[in-house]
Amino acid sequence: MLEGKYKDFLESISKDIEHNRIFTDKLHTLVYGTDASFYRLLPKIVIKADNSNEVQVIIKEAYKRELPITFRAGGTSLSGQAISDSILIITSRKFTNFKLAEDKSYISLEPAITGEQANNILKEFNKKIGPDPASINAAMIGGIAANNASGMCCGTAQNSYKTLKSIKLIMADGTRLDTASEKSKKEFKKEHGKLLNDLKELAKITKDNKELSKLIEKKYKIKNTCGYSLNALIDYEDEFDILSHLIIGSEGTLAFIEEVTYNTVEDYPNKASALIFFENIKDACDAVAKIKLAKDDKKIVVDAVELMDNKALKSVQDKEGMPEYLKEFNNEVTALLVETRASKKTLLTKQTKEIETLLSEFTTVREIEFTSKVEEYTLFWKIRKGLFPAVGAVRKIGTTVIIEDVAYPIESLSEATLELQSLFEKHGYHEALIFGHALDGNFHFVFTQDFNDEKEIKRYDEFMNDVTNSVALKYQGSLKAEHGTGRNMAAFIELEWGKAAFNMMESIKNIFDPSGILNPGVIINHDKQAHLKNLKPLPQTNDLVDTCIECGFCEPMCPSNAITFTPRHRIVANREISRLESIGEQKEADELKEAYVYDGIETCATCSLCSTACPVGIDTGALTKYLRHERITPTQDKIATFIANNFSTTLSGMRVGLKGANLVHNIVGTSLMSGMTSSFRKLLGTPKWSPTLPSGLSINKKFVNKASDKKVVYFPSCLSRTMGQSSFSQEEKNLYDTTVEVLQKAGFEIILPKELEELCCGMPFSSKGFKKQAEHKSIQLEQALIDASANGEYPILCDTSPCTKKMHESFISDIKIYEPIEFCLDYVVNELELTKIDEPITIHSTCSSRKMGIHEKFINLAKLCANEVIVPTDVKCCGFAGDRGFNFPELNDSALNKLKEQTSKAKLAFSTSKTCEIGLSEHSGLDYNSILYLVNRCSSTKV
Structure with a gap:
């Protein structure tokens, strides 16, 4: 229970903020209070703020009571700068407005837009934002600016500090400032003249101090995010320029960033990358220095140089797509991943040749070979970006993976890097590896650490003291180059900068936040042991997820990310439950388990798209299925067995129900039907009804089937055997009849499996945790398809992607099963005359399609059939998740909240799953149908 000032604060903000976005219970404060760092604090209150007005209310109420507050965006922060033991404000996923300049020269972004989303907005104009952290798909603009995050290519020239045009802020007392508005600046000057004068005076003192x-x-001159951006004091004269640039990299300790306006930078369409292998790390560093000098002298054009030492290469050599020769290298070979970009292909070729010539004096293990193939260089960069989590995946369970972030002057790079490696050996971190943005002298080093043992903590402290002295004093480098100071390096700022500079930083903090309520303990922290306190435990919980390091890369892919938990949250919760059980606190563990059900289990779509974003492929959907299985009662198990054994009867019941609902809808109309079913849902908890709900269907298995040398086994899923068209649909034919028509048009003889009505892939059972029943249906279907295909002689088509994916996972035979996209590309389109339609279309790749790696193929197929294809960038999993869309429609609502605006220009819409199409149709206003309808529409038999 909250008491005193916190209780008063809570009562006050509850007048302006919905109660379902304010959390004080242990489960939610724990999971929402976790970031990617190896520190943990448990906030007393967590608030999801939808907009800047709400943030202003929170700040004002906290300021009145002198209560500490911390701001959080994506939570990919690595140095402990986004955690709190007081009040944590999270920018919700509604905090995502943007404005793009007419000439595309700048873009204004609210804090909850991810870097990837910002770049997707700019992509069609060959523009992007400057900052490019490895976490850009998950990191949000608020955090990117607040940490001055950089990355692979932006260096020191295109980071937030250098590309900032203007900024909107909420100060510690709740005052608003927009540095792009003369009116706002005038008002601010009137209210906060002393603050501005103090900044100008501080800048003058700094400039007068020549040393x-x-x-x-x-x-x-090198990357540096250790402490405040003191360069603002010497780079600018105008007090508002000084103020706004001090905010960059201030980690939420000076003000809240409600909007950032970036000057955009060119994103050249032509790119080439090369993995270049050197005999040892010294040669690789020497090559980097030569490249850097040539770049500065404008003798070559190079956009990025990433170093991966031998241990880094070894950590990824077994990953899918990696060249086999990596396994043959000795223990010294070091790689540079070099990228160059150009506006024209001819220029690109010239640039790659110049780089090759420049490096010709070095002995390389393999010939230098640049590739401009997107799929090849994308793989290189994906592997580089996944190095940190990959190390975490192979650590001993219960230990922490630590990533440090330093920068050296380029002239000292070889010597300093060799010394860093010697410190690994001195302190026994034999597994530590080095990688990073070598062109900027910026390296990350990664190692595993046990924080459960006092001796190990002492070893870590001694190691860090040696490293900080080496980097900051001996080589005059940066202790934090791009990850921010946080709690991790706050104790060492004075060591790096000296007393005079540190005093300046303290003055900056006091000018902006005299009460010290904004993110205390971050950047300015007088506790010399701060880096050793509040360390996060990572206890074992389940083999399915134990390798997770809580980086948060998975979160943007999750359809429940805006309403309940994300994969990271689910793992954090399960770890805490397991920890409590391990120490005998069963009652508290059971309370968390019960609190976890809705947020963690019921609203998980089990789409497993999280695994596609996770660098080590963790599938939190599998964890949810496991937990659902654990909760199955004997009665539920018996019912599931009955359904599995009497599947045709179940389907008949579904048809009757669907036909009945459709009949009532036709009689009473949409408005009344919606009202009635909504009332039933509130009173009785019945499933949601939608006007896009299909009517019941009985398929015609006795169609005219012409004999042909081209044979195909067609397995219509149980959905396409029971669901026809809704009254909302513009199509007259059902999916089954449409598929038959396409196949016959292409000259196929169609074979249907025997006992079709009893067949099911098992997904309806497995998604709910009924493993035994799912396996039974899978075995039954596999044998039927083996028989129908003459032991795999004929291709097998399933008209639904999720069912196809389930068969791929479950079947043990090598029969080839296709979903509609690949089957059309491999077998159908070459047999037909295709005429592109002029109407703009949109497509939705199901989770299964994405996991099967056919999203791009879907786009290619669509482009064979239509002149304009729209792919909504912010729609991943639709959240319908089988029957979740009926029972937990809020999941579908949240996942598709951007769909309508991003498909507004489309006239026709296509996907590959009937249930997904129900939700997609409802939320877009378009009639979504299978891609087979489009193929049928635009094709004719070859003459």
Whole structure:
């Protein structure tokens, strides 16, 4: 129970913020309070803020009571800067408005837009934002700016500090400032004249101190995010320019960023990358120095150089797509991943040749070979971005993976890197590896650490003291180059910068936040042991997810991310439950289990798209299926067995129900039907009804079937055997009849499996945790398809992608099963005359299609059939999840909240799953149908 000032604060903000976005219970404060760092604090209150007005209310009420507050966006922060033991404000996924300049030269972004979303907005104009952290798909703009995050290519020239045009802020007392508005600046000057004068005076003192100015200038020639952006004090004269640039990299300790306006940068369409292998790390570092010098002298064009030491290469050599020769290298070979970009292909070729010539003096293990093939260089970069989590995946369970982030002057790179490796050996971190943005002298080093043992903590402290002295004093480098200071390096700021500069930073904090309520303990922290306190435990919970390091890369892919938990949240919760059980706190563990059901189990779509974003492929959907299985009662198990053994009867019942609902709808109309079913749902908890709900269907298995040398086994899923068209649909034919027509048009003889009505892939059972029943149906179907296909002689087509994916996972035979996209591309389109339609269309790749790696193939097929194809960038899993869309429609509503606006220009819409199409149709206003309808519409038999 909250008491005193916190209770008063909670009562006050509850007048303006919905109660379902304010959390004080242990489960939600724990999971929402976790970031990607190896620190943990448990907030007393977590608030999801939808907009800046709400944030202003929260800040004002906290300011009145001098209660500490911390701001959080994507939570990919690695240095402990986004955690709190007081009030944590999370920018919700509604905080995503943007404005793009007419000439595309700048873009204004609210804090909850991810870097990937920002770049998707700019992509068609060959523009992007400057910052490009490895976590860009999950990191949000608020955090990217607040940490001055950089990355692979942006270096020091295109980070947030250098590309900032203007900024909107909410100060510690709740005052708003928009540096793009003269009116706002005038009002701010009237209210906060002293703050601005103090900043100008601080800038003057700094400029007058020639020694300090020279130090600052030198420190920012390389990447540096350790402490406040002191370069603002010497780079700018205008007080608002000084203020806005001090905010960049301030980690929420000076103000809340409600909007950032970036000057956009060119994103050249032509790119080429090469993995270049050197005999040892010294040669690789020397090559980097040569490349950097040539780039600065404008002798070559190179956009990025990423170093991966031998241990880094070894950590990824077994990953899918990696070349076999990696396994043959000795223990010294080091790689540079080099990328160059150009506006024209001819220029690109010239640039790659110049880089090859420049490096000709070095002995390389393999010939230098640049590739401009998207799929090849994308793989290189995907592997590089996944190095940190990959190390975490192979650590001993219960230990923590730590990533440190330093930068060296380029002239010292070889010597400093060799010394860093010697420190690994001195302190026994034999598994530590090095990788990073070598062109900027910026390296990450990764190692595993046990924080459950005092001796191990002492070893870590001694190691960090040696590293900080080496980097900051001996080589005059940066202790944090791009990950931010946080709690991790706050104790070492004075060591790096010296007393005078540190005093300046303390003055900056006092000018902006005299009460010290904004993110205390971050950047300015006088506890010299801060980096050793509040360490996060990572207890064992389940083999399916134990390798997770809580990086948060999975979160944007999750359809429940805006309403309940994400995969990271689910794993954090299960770890805490397991920890409590391991120490005998069963009652508290049971309370968390019960609290977890809705957020963790019921609203998980088990789409497993999280595994596609996770660098080590963790499938949290599998964890949810496991937990659902654990909760099955004997009665539920008996019912599931009865349904599995009497499947045709079940389907008949479904048909009757669907036909009945459709009949009532036709009689009473949509408005009354919606009202009635909504009332029933509130009173009785019945499934949601939608006007896009299909009517019941009985398929015609006795169609005219012409004999042909081309044979195909057609397995219509149980959905396409029971669901026809809704009254909303513009199509007259059902999917089954449409598929038959396409196949016959292409000259196929169609074979249907025997006992078709009893057949099911098992997905309806497995998704609910009924493993035994799912396996039974899968075995039954596999044998039927083996028989129908003459032991795999004929291809097998299933008209539904999720069912196809389930068969791929479950079947043990090598019979080839196709879903509609690949079957059309491999067998159908070459047999037909295709005429593209002029109407713009949109497509939705199901989760299964994405996991099967056919999203791009779907786009290609659509482009064979239509002149304009729209692919909504912010729609991943639709959240319908079989029957979840009926029983937990809020999941579908949330997952598709951007669909209508991103498909507004489309006239026709297509997917490959009947249930997905129900939700897609409802939320878009379009009539979604199988891609087979489009193929049928635009094709004719070859003459």
